[in-house]
Amino acid sequence: QQQVKQSPQSLIVQKGGISIINCAYENTAFDYFPWYQQFPGKGPALLIAIRPDVSEKKEGRFTISFNKSAKQFSLHIMDSQPGDSATYFCAASYNTDKLIFGTGTRLQVFP
Amino acid sequence: NAGVTQTPKFQVLKTGQSMTLQCAQDMNHEYMSWYRQDPGMGLRLIHYSVGAGITDQGEVPNGYNVSRSTTEDFPLRLLSAAPSQTSVYFCASSSPGGEEEAFFGQGTRLTVV
Numbered sequence: 251q252q253q254v255k256q257s258p259q260s261l262i263v264q265k266g267g268i269s270i271i272n273c274a275y276e277n278t279a280f281d282y283f284p285w286y287q288q289f290p291g292k293g294p295a296l297l298i299a300i301r302p303d304v305s306e307k308k309e310g311r312f313t314i315s316f317n318k319s320a321k322q323f324s325l326h327i328m329d330s331q332p333g334d335s336a337t338y339f340c341a342a343s344y345n346t347d348k349l350i351f352g353t354g355t356r357l358q359v360f361p
Numbered sequence: 362n363a364g365v366t367q368t369p370k371f372q373v374l375k376t377g378q379s380m381t382l383q384c385a386q387d388m389n390h391e392y393m394s395w396y397r398q399d400p401g402m403g404l405r406l407i408h409y410s411v412g413a414g415i416t417d418q419g420e421v422p423n424g425y426n427v428s429r430s431t432t433e434d435f436p437l438r439l440l441s442a443a444p445s446q447t448s449v450y451f452c453a454s455s456s457p458g459g460e461e462e463a464f465f466g467q468g469t470r471l472t473v474v
Contacts, residue, residue, distance in 0.1 A: 251434055256403070259401070283399070284462065284463075291468075292467060292468075293365075293451050293453075293465030293466050293467050293468050294404070294451070294465050295465065296462035299462070339404065340405060340424075348394070348406065348419075349394075349404075349406070349453075349463055350406070351403040351404040351405070352395075352403055353401060353402060353403040354401075354403050
């Protein structure tokens with residue numbers, strides 16, 4: 251049973267465009283929703299995170315949109331750059347110790 | 362500040378062999394966990410620990426053992442390696458509460474032949 255569903259599996263965006271990755275969760279007890287970024291050969295690293303008491307969180311070019319009633323959240327990357335090319339994972343937990351991850355999205359940004 | 366250190370980085374095992382993947386963190390984090398990463402399947406939780414002496418199973422625990430004798434170390438043991446355990450393994454640590462991020466190691470790429 252996949253508790254966190256992520257789409258799309260891969261995404262190709264032109265430089266300067268907007269990248270959007272979507273996730274849906276099932277467990278209403280989840281109260282922490284991070285996004286992790288992973289470059290080839292490296293471990294995942296926290297990019298941005300949100301709790302369900304807010305509907306949006308922005309850090310630079312990265313924004314999380316959160317819809318509690320729909321049990322969905324998404325990552326928006328504005329002005330996408332070639333350096334953003336990586337694999338992105340959404341995750342959810344009710345304690346930061348036990349993260350449940352989505353299946354990942356491979357983003358490629360072409361100049 | 363080393364963060365989370367995993368050893369080895371690469372390993373090839375023969376079917377039936379046993380080995381231990383090492384994980385150490387220097388951030389005094391209470392929580393540590395092991396994930397495996399397979400193409401198209403994301404990161405799946407194998408085992409986790411909420412503190413020294415306390416461990417619990419995650420989503421895919423079969424074939425793996427863990428122990429947590431100290432806060433710093435959380436080794437993962439493969440009892441009898443199988444080709445299905447070919448994967449990239451990541452160790453992570455974090456502190457409870459607030460918006461504490463999980464810090465991941467660089468990973469161990471394991472191939473079982």
